[in-house]
Amino acid sequence: MTKINKKLEELRAKVDGLDAELLNVLEQRIAIVNDIAEAKKDDHSALAFRPGREAQVLRKILKTHSSELADEVVASIWREIISAVCRMQKPMSVAITAPEKSVGYWDLARTHFGSATPMSLHKSPTVVLREVSADPSRLAVMPWMNVEKDTWWEHLAQGGEDVPKILAALPFVQNPSGAFEDLNALVIGQAEPEASGDDITLFVIVTQDEVSRARLNETLVKAGLEGHCLDSRSPAIEEGDWLHLFQVADFVTASDERLAKCAELLGDSVIKTVVLGAYAVPMGSDD
Template identity: 70%
Template sequence: MTIKNTKLDALRAEIDRLDAELLSVLEKRIAIVEDIAAAKKVDGKALAFRPGREASILRKILEVHSSKLPDTVIAAIWRELIAAVGWMQKPYSVSITAPDKSVGYWDLARFHFGSATPMKLHQLPSVVLREVYENPSTLGVLPWLTRERDTWWTHLAQGGENVPKILAALPFLDNPSGEFEDLNSLVIGQAEPEPSGDDVTLMALATSDEVSRARLNENLVKAGLSGYCADSRSPDSGDSDWLHLIEMPEFVAETDPRLVKLGEISGESFIKVVILGAYAVPIK
């Protein structure tokens, strides 16, 4: 004879009720996203990837959640949802550069862009850059913080309407399991970066002559910009320019008057400054 566990049955019934409630709320959220997508088509502004807003949403979610689930699990749930509904508004694909540790870079991108987003893997950054240049619906994921190989940013320094911008940094949330092997990447695409409330801006400063990092950092301070020179690249040929990578711990727009002041302070060797993009500071 089996004794019926009424308490257990009641708890399971409550779980079933909550599952149905979650599904109902999810469907309502998706319906709102469809209305947003329709509105964007009307005004001609259809942005499928909004990394600044996505970062802001995820920060708020992780700040208020109080369950025993790890932050990485909560983040994974919302990343999957955000990526899926973004793709519903306007489909896009992701091209990944993985010179080595390809599985790690693939997992890094898949965690952020969800299970349904089409992705491709390439060994050379040049291939990813070309795909992003040619297709505005393609996002590129390129390795970062490997200074000797991070030369791809120089291709963005030319500026221009269709030149991709840096939009996000991966991983946005550290994974304590070590799943991503301390890999770091930046996401580029044909879109304008947007502030999230806690950001890093990257820009390229072009000069006709070699300028020391100490002098560059001094000029940044004089212009009122908080940042530093992270890298400098010498000209490939005699008629090329020196390019200096500047990292700034704030969101800086292309119209920021401090950039004009920086050019004035830099003197005759100054050629131009190009905002390469910005990314939301990852959660530690």
């Protein structure tokens, strides 16, 4: 019994030593983050949120870690650290739209943005869109399961300086133990999307006239874009415009020549093209 207790004491001492090392390394990381914040003091952006960079970090960590910890546990540890240091640099809060399954959407947001990030829950997407449009330091989590029912993206299709853009997709790492593991959401905010190396872009082409889904998809191919039309919305009024929502497997910006090619191929009916944003493809996604 004495030998067993001695062995346990030795192992626990090693664990205590490793805990001290972990804390020391964490404090070093925080110190570097403070130096980064100082180096970025002339950066006038409202958010320190870097979804493309964060996706790159998590992909690398999950690819290289070899412990018996599940990927979602490792990802959760890094998400807590990343979110905390983002808030150290600049304030950040999250508004969540959850017309149903509110617990599931809350868990998605909390897992991604950490246990200490200020969050609020709302049933109405209109309320959330208003909040995130008025406050550059606020992000929003919007449901993204049934495109035909989701209408909030039409607000983003207006374009403009203060109109939020799509920045990330949740969950980035699927947690099979989640009660609502079938839920998906998009994060929007007043920031510019950034490439992660494996991305999905959403954009809208606004036309005066109706255009068939087949022609829209053919246009994408001819323009050199890999994707498809997710939805076409008829005008709410007789004199209104058509909105065509596209998803492509690439990081595409408003200046991309392929978007101009799409407009050219569709002809004079095109009023404008609006990039809604982009997100890093989640780990294990089949997109």
